[in-house]
Amino acid sequence: MVEIGSTRLLVDCGFSMQEVERRLARQRLAPSDLDAVLVTHEHGDHLGSAPALSRRYGLRVYASTGTRLAARDAGFAHFEPIQPDLPVEVDDAQVIPYTVPHDAREPTQFVFSDGASRLVLMTDAGHITPHMVDIASGAQGLLLECNHCPDLLASGRYPPKLKRRIGDGYGHLPNHDATRLLQRADTTRLAHLIGMHLSSDNNRPELAEQALCAGVGASRDEIAIASQDTGFEWRCIP
Structure with a gap:
């Protein structure tokens, strides 16, 4: 998880929803404390329960269009498409996706910034x-x-x-x-x-x-x- 200002971002969600909730609870947080989920690619150990978590808690999910098309479950509550090297403002956070060589449909990794x-x-x-x-x-x-x-x-x-x-x-x-x-x-x-x-x-x-x-x-x-x-x-x- 990345926290910038008052913005909390979960990056990837490869565990079950119960395990995500448990791990967040260790930090005294709940999924409702998150502002968005960013998904790097569609492989199960990264996408995992992100769609279900999004639906249950009304979370925005940011991922490439290719990731969404390749996902077995693409039923996100709110989907925000991203493109490599195009910055995205997610509340207090600036997020820049970028490409990496990996065997997925349209994988991205991320740069996070508060401007400084x-x-x-x-x-x-x-x-x-x-x-x-x-x-x-x-x-x-x-x-x-x-x-x-x-x-x-x-x-x-x-x-x-x-x-x-x-x-x-x-x-x-x-x-x-x-x-x-x-x-x-x-x-x-x-x-x-x-x-x-x-x-x-x-x-x-x-x-x-x-x-x-x-x-x-x-x-x-x-x-x-x-x-x-x-x-x-x-x-x-x-």
Whole structure:
């Protein structure tokens, strides 16, 4: 979840509605406290219960038209179409969708801003693009995918077809590509760096942390790794 001013935005909704309610309650919040839901793409671990949550609580859902067309359930209470690189004002928040290489209909990731600071969400990308490097440059906060270690993926229990899908350049970002992106981007203003979307089978938190540290050139206190179960603690972007 992202909070800008008095605006609360939930990004993706891959859990059941009951689990979403439970996780929000841990932060002393309810779905009725949300102002909108942003969906990156139609895969079940991202779209999930967003349509049902939207209907129950009357929430606006922002996603690409391609995501809506590919969704099994597109019965949103209020649907707001977005287009890559066109800023959208969602109450106090400015949101800029941007494209990433991923095997979905029209996937987007997001930049969040209050006009002074920028938080970049960058997950579900199969490889680095120059546009992604530009997007990450100058951000104060970066939520960056460190999905897998290629060696663990190759030797793991996944079937060959799934292994190819994850690692074929349109699946998920491996640790070493997270390092390369950080080395290419301007990270001089970066105050918070979070490793995201770690595979529980094909990665280890310590490997992801090493990749992020290598990307910024040193060990930094602002680096953290998001857990699938608990996420990460609130961060305040200066």
